[in-house]
Amino acid sequence: MLTFVSRRLVYAAITLLIVSMAVYAIFAILPFDPAALTCGQHCTPLVIRANRIKLGFDKPLWEQYWMFLHGIFAGRTYGVGSAAFHCPAPAFGYSFNDNMCVTELLQQKLPITLSVAIGALILWLIVGVGLGILAARFKGRWPDTASSVFVLFGTSLPVFVTGLFLLIWVSIKWKIIPISFLGYVSVFSDPIGFVKLFILPWITLAFAFAALYTRFTRASILETLGEDYIRTARAKGLSEKKVLRIHTFRAALAPIVTLASLDFAGLIGGAILTETIFNLPGIGQWTLRSVYEFNLPVVVCTTILAAGVVIIMNLIVDMLYAVLDPRVRI
Amino acid sequence: MTSLLEISNLRVSFPTDDGDVHAVDNLSLTLNAGETVAIVGESGSGKTVTSLSVMGLHNPRSTKLSGSIKIPDGDQVIDVVNDDAEKVRNMRGRVMSMIFQDPMSSLHPYFRIGKQLAEAYLVHNPGKKEEARKRTVEMLDLVGIPEPAKRAKDYPHQFSGGMRQRVMIAMALMNTPRVLIADEPTTALDVTVQAQILTLMQGIQKEFNMGILLITHDLGVVAAIADRVSVMYAGNIVEQGSADDIFYRPMAPYTVGLLNSVPKITYGEKQRLQSIAGQPPSLINLPSGCAFSPRCTYIENAPAGSCAATLPDLVGVSSSHVSRCHIPESDRPQVFSHVAGGK
Numbered sequence: 001m002l003t004f005v006s007r008r009l010v011y012a013a014i015t016l017l018i019v020s021m022a023v024y025a026i027f028a029i030l031p032f033d034p035a036a037l038t039c040g041q042h043c044t045p046l047v048i049r050a051n052r053i054k055l056g057f058d059k060p061l062w063e064q065y066w067m068f069l070h071g072i073f074a075g076r077t078y079g080v081g082s083a084a085f086h087c088p089a090p091a092f093g094y095s096f097n098d099n100m101c102v103t104e105l106l107q108q109k110l111p112i113t114l115s116v117a118i119g120a121l122i123l124w125l126i127v128g129v130g131l132g133i134l135a136a137r138f139k140g141r142w143p144d145t146a147s148s149v150f151v152l153f154g155t156s157l158p159v160f161v162t163g164l165f166l167l168i169w170v171s172i173k174w175k176i177i178p179i180s181f182l183g184y185v186s187v188f189s190d191p192i193g194f195v196k197l198f199i200l201p202w203i204t205l206a207f208a209f210a211a212l213y214t215r216f217t218r219a220s221i222l223e224t225l226g227e228d229y230i231r232t233a234r235a236k237g238l239s240e241k242k243v244l245r246i247h248t249f250r251a252a253l254a255p256i257v258t259l260a261s262l263d264f265a266g267l268i269g270g271a272i273l274t275e276t277i278f279n280l281p282g283i284g285q286w287t288l289r290s291v292y293e294f295n296l297p298v299v300v301c302t303t304i305l306a307a308g309v310v311i312i313m314n315l316i317v318d319m320l321y322a323v324l325d326p327r328v329r330i
Numbered sequence: 331m332t333s334l335l336e337i338s339n340l341r342v343s344f345p346t347d348d349g350d351v352h353a354v355d356n357l358s359l360t361l362n363a364g365e366t367v368a369i370v371g372e373s374g375s376g377k378t379v380t381s382l383s384v385m386g387l388h389n390p391r392s393t394k395l396s397g398s399i400k401i402p403d404g405d406q407v408i409d410v411v412n413d414d415a416e417k418v419r420n421m422r423g424r425v426m427s428m429i430f431q432d433p434m435s436s437l438h439p440y441f442r443i444g445k446q447l448a449e450a451y452l453v454h455n456p457g458k459k460e461e462a463r464k465r466t467v468e469m470l471d472l473v474g475i476p477e478p479a480k481r482a483k484d485y486p487h488q489f490s491g492g493m494r495q496r497v498m499i500a501m502a503l504m505n506t507p508r509v510l511i512a513d514e515p516t517t518a519l520d521v522t523v524q525a526q527i528l529t530l531m532q533g534i535q536k537e538f539n540m541g542i543l544l545i546t547h548d549l550g551v552v553a554a555i556a557d558r559v560s561v562m563y564a565g566n567i568v569e570q571g572s573a574d575d576i577f578y579r580p581m582a583p584y585t586v587g588l589l590n591s592v593p594k595i596t597y598g599e600k601q602r603l604q605s606i607a608g609q610p611p612s613l614i615n616l617p618s619g620c621a622f623s624p625r626c627t628y629i630e631n632a633p634a635g636s637c638a639a640t641l642p643d644l645v646g647v648s649s650s651h652v653s654r655c656h657i658p659e660s661d662r663p664q665v666f667s668h669v670a671g672g673k
């Protein structure tokens with residue numbers, strides 16, 4: 001177990017190195033001058049040259065990359081003398097567009113995205129798995145039919161339709177929740193404000209995912225119910241309730257762990273549509289804007305984050321599987 | 331009721347979009363204490379459907395059942411087909427138990443086998459955890475698992491196929507049932523392991539005076555342990571008799587075909603296997619008349635047109651050996667005389 005985890009962490013580090021190099025390489029071959037993008041309208045050739053030296057864009061690419069790596073572990077100081085500014089470790093660089101260290105920005109954006117993703121995940125797991133179980137349990141009867149209608153809507157309505165619909169009715173018509181984002185509140189300091197802030201994004205995302213999970217759960221349970229070992233359980237004289245609860249669910253729901261972890265990881269990379277509709281300044285919006293602005297440090301940072309979350313979630317899935325299924329040895 | 335199991339006129343069909351699948355038609359048989367009754371037939375003939383019917387394991391929403399399956403339980407007699415589902419559930423695993431064809435997939439991969447065995451006991455003896463544990467070790471020992479107390483903590487994937495089938499048998503025996511249904515218990519196993527499992531079943535049968543309903547397509551298995559045999563074809567019993575009747579005095583053309591298709595070990599010259607030509611019929615639109623008639627090689631020995639017109643009755647000169655065939659019974663020993671092993 002320990003060797004497994006440490007081996008996987010080494011793989012993860014290598015993967016992240018390659019990912020970050022790839023992003024650097026892509027930016028290097030793009031035909032633009034990164035220093036020219038640091039000063040907006042006030043650019044003069046002089047300012048550009050100063051910034052180029054300050055940010056190290058005058059150095060060869062491998063050296064820039066090396067300074068980037070070094071900064072992650074040791075922090076990084078740009079410029080010299082009184083004009084110098086310092087980004088403490090782990091430093092992913094400095095964003096001129098925001099006049100802030102990337103790590104500091106990340107600390108603002110990540111809680112928003114995490115709140116959206118975790119809340120939506122909980123909501124869609126409850127609704128999706130719950131409806132899936134009901135649909136499988138009452139296959140062919142009205143709960144099954146009702147859930148299939150839900151699945152139809154959830155899978156066919158795009159996120160921006162659901163989101164805009166909610167926004168128009170709940171925020172604009174009924175004025176229950178303000179439209180504009182007035183700042184992040186933590187669930188611990190103001191639970192009600194927190195829920196108000198995120199409830200619409202949660203519903204929007206959860207609606208689409210829950211539909212998929214309903215369908216998946218239903219299919220998985222029905223498939224498990226056809227297994228020979230379920231027939232054995234019935235042959236013992238177990239009641240149908242116990243057959244479901246003890247023998248079916250664990251086997252049927254194990255694959256959902258994989259699905260949920262990867263979907264969750266995807267959301268950390270940025271639920272761009274949802275964040276845009278509800279005007280939430282999370283990772284998704286930030287990444288998108290930074291790509292438009294060729295803001296290399298931010299793009300590298302969010303790319304590493306997205307890749308890192310996927311890798312970590314995969315590791316967690318493998319570990320969970322070893323707990324769930326005794327045949328899996330790690 | 332003196333027998334352990336009495337199936338009368340059992341019909342099982344599954345409604346589908348293309349029409350009803352008539353899996354079992356008008357099947358009757360009895361099973362007595364200490365006796366092994368075999369149901370033989372090629373795959374798709376309705377053997378598994380029959381055994382699941384006895385266990386009451388068909389989904390009532392997708393299965394049409396009629397007739398009766400009577401099993402005594404104490405001083406009551408329960409009819410699995412017509413009685414309340416809860417009554418039948420209460421008998422499962424206690425009065426009648428079943429072991430399945432594939433021991434690889436029949437045990438739950440996530441639970442230790444000790445837990446799975448104990449569960450079988452606890453269903454019918456709620457709360458008696460200590461007894462369940464003791465009984466688990468006892469039964470594992472009985473079926474020949476070495477170090478039973480230790481192995482009870484293992485998961486199914488840590489056992490070989492033969493050992494798993496032993497575990498399945500141990501599980502079936504947890505409540506000392508009177509009836510054991512074994513659906514192709516050795517089909518998935520190596521030949522040497524097959525013999526061990528059959529010997530084990532015979533030993534257990536003696537010990538508990540159980541009735542065994544043995545489902546198989548393997549005539550070798552039948553010859554080894556069956557007292558009486560029912561031969562099934564397309565959902566019908568086509569011949570029923572003692573094992574000797576079936577092997578030495580077969581009376582139905584299908585039985586003759588089955589016996590001829592068994593490879594025999596002979597010295598000297600190679601022997602050609604005689605398979606039965608053609609395929610079993612679709613169970614959705616069964617031909618009127620004898621279902622075997624399209625594949626029957628003796629059709630010209632029967633009165634002209636009779637095979638296509640009606641399904642022959644299951645009758646015989648002796649009531650203990652009955653068969654379905656339009657060829658007059660007195661002619662059949664002559665007609666089937668070339669059967670290997672026949673007299």
Ligand SMILES: Nc1ncnc2c1ncn2[C@@H]1O[C@H](COP(=O)(O)OP(=O)(O)O)[C@@H](O)[C@H]1O
Nearest residue numbers: 344351353372373374375376377378379380613
């Ligand atoms: N639940 C079901 N729904 C529809 N058809 C079924 C069902 N179960 C079995 N059958 C059909 O009934 C026939 C007999 O099957 P079975 O009893 O499993 O044969 P076998 O003699 O090989 O055990 C087969 O044609 C099979 O396709």
Ligand SMILES: [Mg+2]
Nearest residue numbers: 377378379514
């Ligand atoms: Mg079968």
